[in-house]
Amino acid sequence: MHLTRVEERMLNGEFGEALSVATKILVKVGEALGASKLIEVSHVHISGVSYSNIGEPGLEYLEKLALTKPRFSVYTTVNPSCVDLSLSSRIISLENWEKQAIINGILESMGSRASYTCMPYLLRRPFMFEHLAWGESSAVAMANSFYGALTNREGGPLTIAAAIAGRTYMAGLHLMSERSAKHVVKAPPLNNEAEASLLGLYIGEEYSEITQITGALGWSYSMVKEFLAASAASGSHALVPLDGVTPRGTYAVEEGVERSGIDKRELEYYYDKVSKALELGEETLVYVGCPHLSLSELRQLSTMLDGRRLKRGVHFLVTVPGTYRALGGLDLFLKKAGVEIAVGTCPIVSRITVKPDVVLTNSGKALFYLSKLHKFNVSLASLVDIVKLVSEK
Amino acid sequence: MISLRAKPIIEGECCGELFLVDRKISFYGEVDPVAGEVCGVEGSFKGKVLAIRGIRGSTVSSYIVYSLRKHGVAPNCIVVEDAEPILIVGCIIAEIPLVKVEGFNELVKAFSLGFRRARLISEGGVLILE
Numbered sequence: 001m002h003l004t005r006v007e008e009r010m011l012n013g014e015f016g017e018a019l020s021v022a023t024k025i026l027v028k029v030g031e032a033l034g035a036s037k038l039i040e041v042s043h044v045h046i047s048g049v050s051y052s053n054i055g056e057p058g059l060e061y062l063e064k065l066a067l068t069k070p071r072f073s074v075y076t077t078v079n080p081s082c083v084d085l086s087l088s089s090r091i092i093s094l095e096n097w098e099k100q101a102i103i104n105g106i107l108e109s110m111g112s113r114a115s116y117t118c119m120p121y122l123l124r125r126p127f128m129f130e131h132l133a134w135g136e137s138s139a140v141a142m143a144n145s146f147y148g149a150l151t152n153r154e155g156g157p158l159t160i161a162a163a164i165a166g167r168t169y170m171a172g173l174h175l176m177s178e179r180s181a182k183h184v185v186k187a188p189p190l191n192n193e194a195e196a197s198l199l200g201l202y203i204g205e206e207y208s209e210i211t212q213i214t215g216a217l218g219w220s221y222s223m224v225k226e227f228l229a230a231s232a233a234s235g236s237h238a239l240v241p242l243d244g245v246t247p248r249g250t251y252a253v254e255e256g257v258e259r260s261g262i263d264k265r266e267l268e269y270y271y272d273k274v275s276k277a278l279e280l281g282e283e284t285l286v287y288v289g290c291p292h293l294s295l296s297e298l299r300q301l302s303t304m305l306d307g308r309r310l311k312r313g314v315h316f317l318v319t320v321p322g323t324y325r326a327l328g329g330l331d332l333f334l335k336k337a338g339v340e341i342a343v344g345t346c347p348i349v350s351r352i353t354v355k356p357d358v359v360l361t362n363s364g365k366a367l368f369y370l371s372k373l374h375k376f377n378v379s380l381a382s383l384v385d386i387v388k389l390v391s392e393k
Numbered sequence: 394m395i396s397l398r399a400k401p402i403i404e405g406e407c408c409g410e411l412f413l414v415d416r417k418i419s420f421y422g423e424v425d426p427v428a429g430e431v432c433g434v435e436g437s438f439k440g441k442v443l444a445i446r447g448i449r450g451s452t453v454s455s456y457i458v459y460s461l462r463k464h465g466v467a468p469n470c471i472v473v474e475d476a477e478p479i480l481i482v483g484c485i486i487a488e489i490p491l492v493k494v495e496g497f498n499e500l501v502k503a504f505s506l507g508f509r510r511a512r513l514i515s516e517g518g519v520l521i522l523e
Contacts, residue, residue: 025482025485025486028403028481028485029478029481029482029485032402032403032476032481032491033476033478033481047452047453048452048453048455048456050453053421053453053456054453054456054457054460055426055456055460056460056463057426057456057459057460057462057463057464058456058459058460060463061456061459061486135452136452137451137452140452152478153452153477153478153479154452154478154479154482155452155453155454155455155456155478155479155480155482155483156452156453156455156456156482157455157456157459157482157483157485157486158455158478158479158482159452172478208417233451234449235449236417236447236448236449236477369422369451372422372423372432373422
């Protein structure tokens with residue numbers, strides 16, 4: 001791999017151990033993937049920060065790293081952690097609070113923003129063709145497929161190395177030659193974000209190569225977000241070009257690719273395979289905000305719930321970015337209806353205190369992880385349908 | 394004896410009983426980092442040559458690979474069809490050799506025929522199945 005003079009010196013430890021270790025990791029991964037050089041990045045998003053996920057080994061790794069006193073050299077944001085930063089949620093467990101505080105402290109001392117969200121693109125909108133080093137699969141899929149930026153799906157430790165070095169390796173999705181679709185799939189008309197989620201899970205499972213979707217032109221922002229998050233969870237999709245949505249020129253479609261379509265019946269059949277039917281349990285948990293809710297989505301939800309109350313036996317959890325600690329009263333409507341808002345976290349990266357027999361969500365990604373990790377019975381439905389079922393005037 | 398072309402991604406010794414999971418797995422969610430087991434697959438891969446198609450899903454998986462080492466249940470080596478950055482970083486910090494093979498289908502076939510031991514010859518770039 002070709003390194004600049006400065007990068008050589010970084011590698012040799014002339015600027016300290018932290019920079020040397022970080023550069024070594026980038027070079028090793030880059031060499032393994034056939035990278036020709038390192039490139040500078042303008043925004044790093046760190047994933048793998050929740051103590052419930054990375055546990056004692058992850059904490060030890062970060063503590064060891066912190067001893068070398070690294071400083072992030074570029075704009076850096078971090079993923080949700082395992083505690084509710086407003087400390088008000090009764091659903092998100094506080095059991096690992098102290099350990100999480102150590103992790104957050106380490107990352108912030110290195111220079112990361114206290115973002116604690118899976119939507120770094122809301123804090124700093126990526127440019128077309130901009131090189132990024134992002135972890136968090138759903139954010140990576142949005143960066144590449146919605147904003148037309150260039151990033152691979154990076155693992156937690158690599159994002160930290162990239163933040164320290166301000167660089168990543170030039171391979172994979174940073175190269176135009178690696179951004180061409182091998183399949184084109186025509187989506188059926190979809191009505192809401194839950195159906196988009198379902199299609200995302202399906203594409204993730206059925207296609208392993210880059211797959212362009214046609215018929216996505218009329219999708220709302222929430223539909224795009226849920227679709228991409230789901231496809232990144234069930235598969236490893238970092239780029240799913242959406243015809244008419246993804247900026248032109250940031251990807252290509254190979255000539256003579258296989259074209260196919262998915263009809264509604266196929267999706268309905270798949271729904272029965274992955275989701276439980278939509279109904280209330282004795283104890284029901286509604287979860288909305290995977291990926292985190294933006295302010296406008298939060299406003300929509302509070303309008304939907306205005307004047308309504310949750311039925312008995314229903315917990316309703318909403319998760320929002322860590323930067324929304326002050327919500328300017330938006331949360332009042334929701335709290336009045338009995339909704340809990342947890343800040344800077346989510347049930348996928350934390351432990352929860354309730355033991356519902358049914359979980360209802362509008363997110364395919366949440367369905368994927370909550371049924372796999374927490375072994376819940378999860379039903380996928382649109383927010384409108386869920387609100388109708390679980391609340392009354 | 395069957396030999397497959399192999400490329401060491403993370404250098405190191407790679408030799409032992411083959412533990413095959415013929416699909417892509419997500420280390421986060423599908424692997425128990427304390428027991429060293431893959432969800433739905435009998436037995437532990439501790440000290441064995443773990444052969445998988447590749448990984449999928451969460452970017453937290455690098456830390457899960459690292460925690461296998463910390464919990465003392467790391468595989469001796471990981472053999473993949475598709476080496477992805479998340480797995481590579483996990484293997485670097487966990488110091489687990491990683492090998493990419495050509496013809497993973499051959500490996501699966503050989504496994505079903507009873508070739509249950511794998512040995513990497515780095516210089517020659519081949520993985521020997523016996």
